[in-house]
Amino acid sequence: MKRLVATFAVGIALAVLPQLAAAEGRFTTFKLPEGHYPHDVSPGPDGLIFYADQRRGGVGIVDPKTGKIEKVSFGEGSAPHGVFTGPDGKAWLTDGGLNAIVGYDPAMKKFTVYRLPEETGYTNLNTAAVDRNGDVWFTGQTGVYGKVDVKSGKVTAWAAPKGRGPYGITATKKGDVYYASLAGSYVGRIDIATGKVTVLEPPTKNQGARRVWADSKDRIWVSEWNSGNVSVYDPANGSWKQWRLPGSNPKTYAVYVDDEDKVWLADWGANTLVRFDPVTEKFESFPLPAETANVRQIDGRKGEILLPLSGPRLVAVFKK
């Protein structure tokens, strides 16, 4: 009977835990200075990695070759949530503490602050993306999306459909812009000429669309926090497809699509980095190199996946 119970218990465990792939030797981690808090990361020039330091403010810069970490302060009150590197190599930070978008030029080592209009109020700024004109689009979780016209420095903010919730944002290869609304459970397509939004509803109700990323075919991949799904919207025909992540209680926080159109996901339920192949529709789960890693965002570059491990305050590189 004891053996039966043990066998049954193992069976249950196998049923609810995702099959884990070998990850030894593939993660390199960088411990950040005391008090730093990496919410998002983005690839910088010459192999550097930017991170948004939501606790101490400003942008952190990790040099993986030397392990050296540099910090650029944006002044009192800074608390950036997101960082995104544009095609010109500049980092764009959504600084909720300053209620401003901050552009950091690593070549000049200078930053520029683009404050939101006074009447917008506190917006809990979230994430930024750069469109085909080089303008920066952003989301604010209190219910805002907006644009920085980089040439003129003008910042415009609009009230989002369904109010609170705008979270991750992405630009397609063509330069169109989409954002996810976590509280609104939809994906918004922004007409970058007019600022108008079209609401796109994923198939699962109340799915908690958290982050979005565009692949090479301009399909929009969505990490669904509430449902534990990854879904994809194809603008070519308006179709949706969705898949549930492995394990018994997936919580899909972040999504990133690499240069080979493989989809990478952060699952808080299993504390894993998950790779999804859209061709075979198969998942592969890699255990993260720390307990309660709390990976809030994913970015990458050729051969590498970049991760902020906000729980243990690490920046990690995963060799593909």
Place this chain on the structure above:
Amino acid sequence: MTPSGRGGRRLAQPRRAARFRATFAACVWATLASAAARAEVPRDAGERAFLKCYSCHSVDPREAGLSGPNLFGVVGRRAASLADFPYSPAMKLAAARGLVWTEEALDRYLADPLEAISGTTMSFPGLRDAGERRAIIAYLRRSR
């Protein structure tokens, strides 16, 4: 969600969210006319600070379906006690060990959620400012 005199649209703030939802329900979503974001800044310090929580939590007892539990009446409530909310295993364990949301417990949790409850899936990184934490807790105490 009252139209302003200048034709802009005000942001839905915590106490105005229900009215906003009613307005929204009457709308048909297709392509939406964009409206400039104009916020009524709450005068109350607690309500103002609660905007940092507002994306995931509500203090309106009728509002459900957000990614965080409803916080109406949370002060003094046993942790993980809303029947319809999918709490994390870590939060359920803390509740089983007797966690009650006293003002002190809320203060510890708001200061550093992960430090207070390892494994929590609340994605908020924490509030360093003790005054802001006190203001939020006072706001929550009044929300019952």
